Amino acid sequence: MLTKLLFPPQWIPTQPYLSLPSLFAFLKANYCDVEQMDINVSFYDDLLSKQGLSAFYEKVYSKFQDLESQKELSPHLQKQYTALSSSVLFGEYIIDETDNAKKILRDKKGFYNVKELFRAFKILELGLKLVSSAYYPTNLTFHSYDMRYSCRSSKAILASINDREENLFIDYFEKETVPKILENRPDLIGISIINTSQLIPGLTLASLIKRADENIHINIGGSVFTRLINEISKNNELFSIFDSVIVHEGETALLNLTKHLSNGLDIEDIPNLIYKKGSGIRINKLSSEGEDINSLPSPCFDGLPFSLYFSPELILPVLSSRGCYWKRCTFCDHSYGYSGNYRPRNVDLLYNDIKTLKDRYKTSFFTFQDEGVSPRLISALSDKIIENNLDISWLADSRFDPVFSEEFGNRIADAGCKMLYFGLESANNRILSCMDKGIKKDNVLNICRYCADAGIWTHLFLIFGFPTETRHEARETVDFILHNNKIIRSMSFGSFQLTKHSKVYENPPLFDVKTIIRNENIDLSLWYDYETTRGMSKKETDELIQEFYNELSLQYRDFSIWSNLDREHLFLYISHYKGSKDERGLSELIDRIQKEQIKKYTTTDTRNNGIYPVLNEGVFIRTFNFNLAQIIHTMLAGDSLENRLQKDRTNVLFDTNNNRVFTITDFAKDVLDRSSGELDISEIIEVIREKYQMPYTEAESKCKSFLKGLFEKNIVYY
Structure with missing residues (x-):
């Protein structure tokens, strides 16, 4: 069979x-x-x-x-x-x-x-x-x-x-x-x-x-x-x-x-x-006991198409336990899918899993898929990795556990730990208590510092808009991150979601949730809208998140890199550049990009022949029977499209690099159609002069003025 x-x-x-x-x-x-x-x-x-x-x-x-x-x-x-x-x-x-x-x-x-x-x-x-x-x-x-x-x-x-x-x-x-x-x-x-x-x-x-x-x-x-x-x-x-x-x-x-x-x-x-x-x-009978994790074989990836994954290295997932050893966070229902209690895998079996996978599939990159790795287990595993000189790189989700010491950070780093993901959620003590996180802010900073000193990249998860959270309390989290950006390397954040089977869902009055909005047609929902008696509204939460996003982009020079990389890709970047011991993190890559973006011709002075205008990659031009730019601008402004749109032949310039759309004249389209790097400016001017039957000086003035504006908008380069 x-x-x-x-x-x-x-x-x-x-x-x-x-x-x-x-x-x-x-x-x-x-x-x-x-x-x-x-x-x-x-x-x-x-x-x-x-x-x-x-x-x-x-x-x-x-x-x-x-x-x-x-x-x-x-x-x-x-x-x-x-x-x-x-x-x-x-x-x-x-x-x-x-x-x-x-x-x-x-x-x-x-x-x-x-x-x-x-x-x-x-x-x-x-x-x-x-x-x-x-x-x-x-x-x-x-x-x-x-x-x-x-x-x-x-x-x-x-x-x-x-x-x-x-x-x-x-x-x-x-x-x-x-x-x-x-x-x-x-x-x-x-x-x-x-x-x-x-x-x-x-x-x-x-x-x-x-x-x-x-x-x-x-x-x-x-x-x-x-x-x-x-x-x-x-x-x-x-x-x-x-x-x-x-x-x-x-x-x-x-x-x-x-x-x-x-x-x-x-x-x-x-x-x-x-x-x-x-x-x-x-x-059938629902078993209250989970699998005996120590009786399970190592995972087997035979038959999977490794060459198709969108990564340059094979990154294999492993599991050191089932369930969550904390299992108290009031917003979380992740452990609901597991039967029984928290079950760690025997350290010898876990080491054998990793060693077997490394040898069989010729990879050194591993991600722990646990809800949170146990410090005791990961410490014992690190000892075995170091003892056997097993050369691997790995990341894991962890907790701000009091047992995390400077010595512990150095040991797991020596064992190949490149990144740790921590659920901080909030830097306000009242909200942390409501969430039953069991962590203290002083300990958070100590652990982040231990990680930074050991060369481990720390990534924090944050939740805004937990029931009853005020704007002042949420700003405390924002300020905590921004003031400690030297040791907190990156983060993910979003608004609170009321999930099915979480403690907040099961006990709404304890969290001042007055109404859980259920819809009989939405029968497979894993999350619900809700109303609280106090705290930030959804709109206020969204506004604060956008505010935080803007401040992060100014505070972290490498924000544009780590905020746009998925977990596995960021893991590979950290492992490759080993930049986590460098205070600048990945910002050296930003410097490199900026240097590469200096064009061969950085001047907008187009007086001389031999300068060839070229449309930037990702910029497209086309003529449509309807005004595409008008539709897009209306939608971007948040206005509804209420009226029927009549046919209106329009030239459109679409800059996909910056999500910009412009309506352009036939004259502008003619200039840009010839801005492919094959003609220099003087040749383009001559073509335009002849087509539009205008004096050379007029054609020259219009072409140069138009191209200068597009150069400043980073749409063309010379």
């Missing part, structure tokens, strides 16, 4: 996710015939290719031509026109550049040239915009998949999986994915859904597999459905897409399901299994 394990989009494709390799290893260790497929990384690689984008461009161009031929556009069509025309504007350029952009992300030299890396990011992001516009109003990025349909509603999800016009996964899965899945005729398919962004893609895939072969048993697993046990157990329609769901930890349940199906046995005695039986849905 063949089992295939699938990891569907949408998830960031920088490294393998740990769920499949853990299950795959367990089934293999128990002599099961099993394969694993990272559909997510294959999906991004296929889409972001010359062949892939060309197909989407044809679809985009066809829809664009339909709108271009209209006499007028309704407000809805104006939005679609914006998406389509933008893609048409830069589409051919992106198609030609996307394969090279992927190479830069995977190249051990090009990746560490930050200017080239960010150029590659921009190209790939525009590639995803092109793909999205073909299925407007759907929007796909490296971090999200948003549709008109809500992933918080089962009715919306069921509608989305049949909407071929807006669900971009239907066509892709039918052509590229389902045929590969059906190879060798699998009997059981397990789909891992660990984030809500995977719900529509993952269930679309399940539906297509079920249509292709209804005899395949499709099982869904992962933390999302574990949090929704009550909701899915009442939803017969969802079980028309799949056959069963495994909740909580999945190794034993999946093995039992495999054996039972193979032998034709009833599955009613398999713990943690939910499935449709007759006209109802059955919930």
